[in-house]
Amino acid sequence: MISLHVLGTASAKPTTDRNVSGSFLNGPSGSFLIDCGEGMQQRIASHDRWLRSIGSNERTKMSKIKAIYLTHAHLDHCWGVLPMLHSMDKIGRKSRLEIHGPTSTSALNWVKDRPGEVPDSDSGIYPSDLAIQFDWWKKHGGKNGAFQFEVDWILYPVDQVGIEGILVSDDDEMSVHAYVTNHLDVPSFAYLFSTPELQGKFDRSAAIADGHDEESIRKIALDISDSAKYRGPNRPSRSILISGDTTSDVPSFLELNTSVDVIIHESTFDDSLQTKATSYGHSTARDAAIIASHIGAKFLGLTHFSSRFQDLSHLEEEARSVYNQSHALNDGDRISIELDGSIHLERKGLEEWISIAHVMES
16 A cells, blocks of 8 residues: 655745645555655654554654655745654664655756855856755754764756656655756756555465365465466556655656546645646646646646635636545545555544545546
8 A cells, every 4th residue: 555644845935734745655565755845754753643542553753764855945845854754863863864856967967076065157057957966964963963873865966857757766665757847947856656566366266166275375465476366366566656846747746657546736826826826837737737647647636726815616616626535634634545456535523534435446
């Protein structure tokens, strides 16, 4: 199962009920953080306490995070990283942590040639590019200038990534692809988290009916060719695509050649602000719905809302006029994708999850 805990749905300015960007993903290979706006470690801890209070088997523990995937360098998406690293250090973390993010070749060269300097306006480099920030964070780590645990600072120049994207992480249980998005002059990514295709469910009763005992069933089940007779159809890959800030004209999305169960897409503005959305490098709810429909996703989660909107119902309506399975997300929501392809959207209640939407595999 893939389970995404949405811990920030505001755009640059947080509101009373909405924090800036960041989501905690639990997958078969571990826990990951996608974006890390200010105050993220407090949000993770608070959400974990609530999960524990309702007796949930799931957790959002900072100590369990294997990797952080940053979509871009704007501070509402990354300003919580350094404080979190310091907290990890203080609680005695020992395991390695990966931090991934987009940059540009020119920014990487700038850091190499002029370490510690901030790019000027003539350089063509965003002054807070992740290459610049990573360089600064490395020098301010831990009590004595270094963390007690290993940090892999992994940057990908977007000018070297084609529309097919790049594989940034892969193991037997989950892979992560990065696709270049369009947020004006700031290098930006969307990340696709995918599980592999799995063998079909083994039918023990059919094997027993054919005269097999428990020992022979165990041997058959371990052999792909021998077990084929007793297995149902292979279970497809399950996936979730998470965008950062972007306009809707993303070549990678238009040419995406893989299936997507869930897409989480920014929807900062409504139809009346389409021109502003484009000029600021953002999307409307309708833009997000068009992308979800185009790639054939089964579920669209709308996020990254302008603070001007208190009531989001009209954003959801605008998206649903294009794509029916569009849902405006709240801080604290959980989206889960089961092995059978069913998708659940649940919202925090007083003492339990409240089901908001349930999409079955067609």
